[in-house]
Amino acid sequence: MSDNHVQVLLYTSYLHIIGGIETFIYNFIEVMYPYYDIGLLCPQLPPEVDVRIGNKIPVYGNHDMIDCDTLIMIRMMDELPKNVTYKRSIRMCHATKSNPQWEIKNDCDIIVNVSEASKDSFKSNGIVIYNPLVKSTKKALLLVSATRIPATDKGRNADRMLQLAKMLNDVHIPFLWFNFSDAPLRNAPKGFYNVGTYQELQSYISRADYLVQLSDQEGFGYSVAEALVQHTAVICTPFATTQEMGVIDGVNGYIIPFSMDFDVHKLLDVPEFDYEYDNDTIIQQWRDLLGKKKPTHKYNPSSRVIVEIMMDYRDIQLNRYMKPHELHRMTLDRAKELQDKGLVKIINTIC
Numbered sequence: 001m002s003d004n005h006v007q008v009l010l011y012t013s014y015l016h017i018i019g020g021i022e023t024f025i026y027n028f029i030e031v032m033y034p035y036y037d038i039g040l041l042c043p044q045l046p047p048e049v050d051v052r053i054g055n056k057i058p059v060y061g062n063h064d065m066i067d068c069d070t071l072i073m074i075r076m077m078d079e080l081p082k083n084v085t086y087k088r089s090i091r092m093c094h095a096t097k098s099n100p101q102w103e104i105k106n107d108c109d110i111i112v113n114v115s116e117a118s119k120d121s122f123k124s125n126g127i128v129i130y131n132p133l134v135k136s137t138k139k140a141l142l143l144v145s146a147t148r149i150p151a152t153d154k155g156r157n158a159d160r161m162l163q164l165a166k167m168l169n170d171v172h173i174p175f176l177w178f179n180f181s182d183a184p185l186r187n188a189p190k191g192f193y194n195v196g197t198y199q200e201l202q203s204y205i206s207r208a209d210y211l212v213q214l215s216d217q218e219g220f221g222y223s224v225a226e227a228l229v230q231h232t233a234v235i236c237t238p239f240a241t242t243q244e245m246g247v248i249d250g251v252n253g254y255i256i257p258f259s260m261d262f263d264v265h266k267l268l269d270v271p272e273f274d275y276e277y278d279n280d281t282i283i284q285q286w287r288d289l290l291g292k293k294k295p296t297h298k299y300n301p302s303s304r305v306i307v308e309i310m311m312d313y314r315d316i317q318l319n320r321y322m323k324p325h326e327l328h329r330m331t332l333d334r335a336k337e338l339q340d341k342g343l344v345k346i347i348n349t350i351c
Contacts, residue, residue, distance in 0.1 A: 004060065006039035008032070009068035009086070013078045014044035021074055021094055022049065024114075024131050029056055031132045041066060041081060076104040094131075097121040139268060140174035143235075144208040146201050146223040147215070149183045155216025158185055160237065160260055164214065165189045167264040177212070178204065206230040209270045210253070215239055228252060228275045235267065246275065303332040307344035 010029075015022055029038055033056065040053055041060040053059055060066055062083060071086035076093040089108035096118050104111055104122055111126025113119035119128055149158050162185065168175050169190055177192045179185055180201055184194035198204070201223070205211050211227030213236045218224070221241045227234050228245065234253035236242055242255055249255040252273040256262045309326040322328070328344075338344040 004039075004058075004064055004066040005037075005068065006058065006066070007037045007069045008072065009039045009041055009066060009070070009084060010072050010074055011041045011078065011081055011084065012074040013042070015042055015046060015049050017046045017048050020131075024094065025053070025074070027132045027134050029053065030134045033057070039066065039068070041084065071108075073105075073108060077102070078105075080107060093118050093122060093124065093126070138174065140176065141168070141210065141267060141270075142208045143175055143177040143210050143212050144180070144201070144205050144232075145177070145212040146180045146205070147213065149179075149181045149185055151215075153217070156258075157213075157215045160214035160258075161185055161192075161212065162187065162189065163260050164212070164235070164264070165192045167260070168267075171264060173264065173268065178208075180204070202226050202230055205232050208232050210235045210267070212236070214256075216258070221245055225277065229277050231273065231275060233271045233273070304329055305332050305335045305346050306348040307335050307338070308347050309343070310345050311343060313343050 010025060012021065012025075015025070025040065029040075032038060039058045039060060041064070043062045045059065045061075050059060062081075065083050067085040069087050071080075071084055071089045073080070073089065073091040074094070076091060076095065080089070088110075090110045090112055091105060091108035093104050093111065093113045095102065102122075104124060104126070111124055113122070113124050113126050113128050114131050116128055118124070119126060145161065147154065147157060151157065161179070165175075165177060166189055175191045179188075179192065179194050180196070180198055181194065182197050185192065188194055205223070205227050208227075209232070211223055211232055211234045213221060213224050213234065215221075215237060217239045218241050221236075221239070224234050224236060224242070224245050224247065228247070234247055236247060236253065236255060237258050238255050247253055247255060250271065252271055252275060254262075254267065307328055307330060309322045309324055309328065311324055312321065314321050317334075322343075327347075330338075332346075335344060335346050339346055
């Protein structure tokens with residue numbers, strides 16, 4: 001028997017980094033590995049896939065001679081490999097017939113379609129076996145930060161954000177980090193996304209695992225308070241107001257050192273907690289300070305509209321030059337005045 005003998009050999013002429021066939025291979029190996037010696041033959045294999053699969057099963061190329069009990073042709077139109085001997089062959093079809101020229105090669109012992117839809121679309125005489133699925137227990141963290149960049153008053157905030165993202169990537173903790181900021185964090189690593197500025201961020205903060213604030217200092221720390229009242233845990237440095245806000249390490253978040261010297265794995269244990277913020281007392285403090293008054297509420301706001309800039313001009317109110325095709329919000333009266341001058345075009349009334 002050859003040293004390159006396996007009971008089941010998966011063959012595909014190429015693989016992408018991600019995709020349905022790639023996912024099938026990962027899942028098939030995971031669920032069938034306890035029952036069979038499995039190998040993969042793939043002449044065009046991305047390094048990322050090679051590393052992931054090669055840690056589990058042997059991976060072969062065209063220069064290897066392989067023999068197997070069962071050859072599984074993963075793609076429906078691949079040619080049978082010339083460097084493989086086998087006792088039985090299976091050809092799979094992972095597609096529906098979206099291209100009229102596609103046909104399943106009828107050169108194997110069995111055809112396996114991955115769905116009834118696939119079988120019907122090709123009028124296949126094969127059998128249907130759904131793709132195996134492995135339910136992952138690995139948790140991906142969802143992080144949100146709302147901070148100004150750059151901001152000298154916050155110290156090394158941006159540097160620490162980059163360092164935390166690197167620490168997570170280095171130990172392969174998956175995460176998506178959405179950074180709401182007026183300027184992007186430069187050289188953003190994998191998993192980190194600069195998404196610009198949005199108003200009313202609590203709706204995003206409430207869906208996150210953590211709100212991240214890594215400043216040297218904060219006069220208040222609004223985003224931390226907003227997270228806590230939404231029962232979203234925080235990751236923050238020990239600036240003075242963390243204690244005033246009631247951040248307790250390990251209870252409603254993690255207070256990490258300014259040096260960033262800590263075990264990042266603990267972030268996988270996301271705290272669940274209750275938190276009360278005494279807003280009524282704060283309102284009363286302001287009312288005591290401002291005195292008892294009775295509001296008239298006579299202000300009637302002007303309608304606002306969205307305008308498209310039609311030509312270059314310097315906007316006096318905004319104190320900047322406007323460029324054609326920019327969209328901007330302004331009062332209806334002002335929009336009409338600028339439209340009469342040919343500078344803008346009103347495209348939508350918003351309130």
